[in-house]
Amino acid sequence: MPLTNLQTRAVETLVHPYTNQxxxxxxxxxxxxxxxxxxxxxxxxxxYLEGMAGLWCTALGYxxxxxxxxxxxxxxxxxxxxxxTAKSHDPGIELAEKLKEIAPVPISKVFFxxxxxxxxxxxxxxxxxMNNALGRPNKKKIISRxxxxxxxxxASASLTGLPNNHIxxxxxxARVLHTSCPxxxxxxxxxxxxxxxxxxxxxxxxxxxxxxxxxxVAAFIAEPVMGAGGVIVPPKTYFPKIxxxxxKYDVFMISDEVICGFGRLGTAFxxxxxxxxxxxxxxxxxxxxxxxxxxxxxxxxxxxxxxITESKKIGTFGHGFTYSGHPVxxxxxxxxxxxxxxxxxxxxxxxxxxQFQKRLHALxxxxxxxxxxxxxxxxxxxLSADKRSKTPFDPKKLVxxxxxxxxxxxxxxxxxxxxxxxxxxxxxxKPAEIDELFDKLAVALDKTLDWAKGEQLLAAA
Ligand SMILES: Cc1ncc(COP(=O)(O)O)c(C=O)c1O
Numbered sequence: 001m002p003l004t005n006l007q008t009r010a011v012e013t014l015v016h017p018y019t020n021q022x023x024x025x026x027x028x029x030x031x032x033x034x035x036x037x038x039x040x041x042x043x044x045x046x047x048y049l050e051g052m053a054g055l056w057c058t059a060l061g062y063x064x065x066x067x068x069x070x071x072x073x074x075x076x077x078x079x080x081x082x083x084x085t086a087k088s089h090d091p092g093i094e095l096a097e098k099l100k101e102i103a104p105v106p107i108s109k110v111f112f113x114x115x116x117x118x119x120x121x122x123x124x125x126x127x128x129x130m131n132n133a134l135g136r137p138n139k140k141k142i143i144s145r146x147x148x149x150x151x152x153x154x155a156s157a158s159l160t161g162l163p164n165n166h167i168x169x170x171x172x173x174a175r176v177l178h179t180s181c182p183x184x185x186x187x188x189x190x191x192x193x194x195x196x197x198x199x200x201x202x203x204x205x206x207x208x209x210x211x212x213x214x215x216x217v218a219a220f221i222a223e224p225v226m227g228a229g230g231v232i233v234p235p236k237t238y239f240p241k242i243x244x245x246x247x248k249y250d251v252f253m254i255s256d257e258v259i260c261g262f263g264r265l266g267t268a269f270x271x272x273x274x275x276x277x278x279x280x281x282x283x284x285x286x287x288x289x290x291x292x293x294x295x296x297x298x299x300x301x302x303x304x305x306x307x308i309t310e311s312k313k314i315g316t317f318g319h320g321f322t323y324s325g326h327p328v329x330x331x332x333x334x335x336x337x338x339x340x341x342x343x344x345x346x347x348x349x350x351x352x353x354x355q356f357q358k359r360l361h362a363l364x365x366x367x368x369x370x371x372x373x374x375x376x377x378x379x380x381x382x383l384s385a386d387k388r389s390k391t392p393f394d395p396k397k398l399v400x401x402x403x404x405x406x407x408x409x410x411x412x413x414x415x416x417x418x419x420x421x422x423x424x425x426x427x428x429x430k431p432a433e434i435d436e437l438f439d440k441l442a443v444a445l446d447k448t449l450d451w452a453k454g455e456q457l458l459a460a461a
Contacts, residue, residue, distance in 0.1 A: 003028040006043060030408065035062025038426045038433055040413070051407075051414040051423050051437050056227055056259045056378075057290035059427040060339060067291045067332050067339075074331035083112070083325045091330035098337050099298060104269040105277045108301040112294065112325035116258035117151025119282035119295040120221070123254050124155045125319055126280075126303055127219050130252075133306035133313075141212055143205065143220045143251070146181040147229030150221060150256055150282075159221055162229060177212065180204045181226070182234035185371045185382070185390070194235035201234075202241035206248075214249040224270025227259040230420040231380025233373050239276035253278045258295070262286035263340060263427050265376035266350030273375065279303075286427075289336045294329035349377050349427040352434060359438035360423070366442070367458070368399075368449050377427060381441070383419040383448075386459035393419055397457055399448065406451075407444035412437060 003011065007028030010016070016024060032040045032048075038061050039047045053059060060067065074091060081089040096110040111126070113119055124142055131139045142159065144150065150159035157165045158172030161181070166172055180201050181187060188197040209217050220242070226232035246253045255278035260270025262283075267273045269281065280303065284295030307317050323329070340346060353376045360379040364372045370384025370392075383399050385391045393399040400416030407414050407421075415422045425437060452458055 004031075004043070006031045037061050037063060038429050046411065048408065048411050048413045049425070049433065049437055049440065051412055051425050051441075053424050053426045054290055055285070056264070056424045057285035059262060059264075059286040059345070060289040060336065061426040061428045064289065064291070064339070067289060067335055070331045070335035071292060071328050074328045078327050081327050082322060084320055089325075089327050089330075091327045091334060092325035095325070095330045095334050095337075098334060099283070099296065102268050102337070103281070103298055104267075104272050105279070105281075106300060107281070107298045108304040109299055111297045111299065111320075112330070113296065113321050114293045114323050114326075114329075115151070115295045116256070116282060116284035117153045117156040117295075118321065119258065119284055119297050120150045120156040120159055120254075120256060121153050122297045122319065123219075123221070123280060123282055124159070126297065126299065126307070127252055127254075129310055129319075130303050130306035131218055133309040136215070138216050139218045141175045141177055141217045143177045143179050143208060143217060145222060145226075146178050147183070147226055147232060148178070148181075148221070148223065148256075149226065149228035150223075151258075177208060179208050181229070181232065182238045183226075183230070183232045184235055185373070195237055198235040198238040198241050201238060202245050205242060206245045209245065209249050209251065214251075217249060217251050219252040219254055220246050221254040221256055223256045223258070224260040224274040225265065225375050225378060227378070227422070227424070228417060230382070230417045231373060231378060231422050231424075233375050234274065236275075239271075239274045243276050252280070254280050254282065256282045258282055258284045259378070259424070262336075263346035263349045263376075264378055264424070266346065266353050268346060287336065288329055288333040291336070292326070292329040292332045293323075294326065294333050345427050352429065352431060353377055355431055356434050359434060363438070363442065363445065366445050366449070368445055368452065374423075377425060377429070379423040380417075381421040381423070381445075383421070385457060389459070391459060393452075393457055395419070397455070399452060399457065402451060403444050403448040406447040407440060410440050410443055412440035412444065414441065 010029050031043045033043050034041050040050050041047050099110050100107050128140050144159040146161040148161040150156045158176040161178045182201050184194050184197050255271045257269050265273040279300050281298040288294045311317050356377055360374050361372045363369050368383050370390055371382040373380050385393045400419040404416045
């Protein structure tokens, strides 16, 4: 199909993130124009059920007037004010207070930024700063995990454990290490139980800390459920075992709640569902239901005390973004948190999760599906050329993107992570819409199966 005028303009003007810049010149983008509820509409008026809540973020859907009003009111009152050099504003203060109230662990202060990447960058800088303040300048290495996703800035992309974020970007930077990924289906040994696999992950973390030297390891960072690495739900006992290792070697634990925070797993923060208590927390995305960019780092008292120590020594805390705690973003986030509480959004998500998970896991019987996995209102469907041997498809055949193309043609947006199809709808999705989502996904799976058979991609039966 020839590209439309808007598609051509997009191709000629924009670098689209996470897009194959070469093939994109021929395919062009899907151009969206408006949204309502859990649906978005393209420029031809065709509706799509937004099965990914944008990028795991539009928790309240696409037409929340209260959020629009909150932004407009704040824009009229004070469209910008910063938090630098001892200045403050009401929305920033109130939002920090509200976050402290709902935090799953004792939080002393909140530092605001604009994105998940900036939150994780800030975490890393503050941990280095803290350990300098505490007189342990060698304790600086940060351990992340293979397949983790923590963002794309130089520090956060280094924490990310995915090849495409490293290759030819000359990353990761020094002092960032990656330990094993807690994905039982892919990485467990033959016959290894989930429990034994979780134990091995913890042992491997301990071995890495000992190899590097505990005096050099500052922190461990993890998402409760790994999102952009392929929706990976760890074994039940994984985090308690990992936390014991962190505690043993005085390793600070950062929970990256950029996807799992704010109800995605049915609780306010993912660490509660996964049964661990981090030292600090990164937030973004659903903090404002993505209506405006805002992220944050929720820090404990010991880290705050270190900022005071360093301020006494240096004269200031030399970190912050022009838009840290932007008053309009903060006002929208305050309203978002108010709606979450008033409308019991997390509880409703938790109530709808069994239906979502049931429909997700029913897909496991499909000939193309190797594994289905999920928790709360997030799910992943891993495609496989051979169910029994778990053989993946040749990545060059782009089976996942093919399926996503069929889904899109059928009015459903989901995302391919290689051959894992990720699903993460707005938290306000209704039971009938959950059914519609999975009905459409099942049709796309069948179409992909027919295509894959034609291409002879499946292992012989
Ligand atoms: C767990 C996690 N951390 C950090 C990020 C980076 O956030 P951003 O894209 O806002 O920089 C993401 C983005 O998807 C994420 O999923």
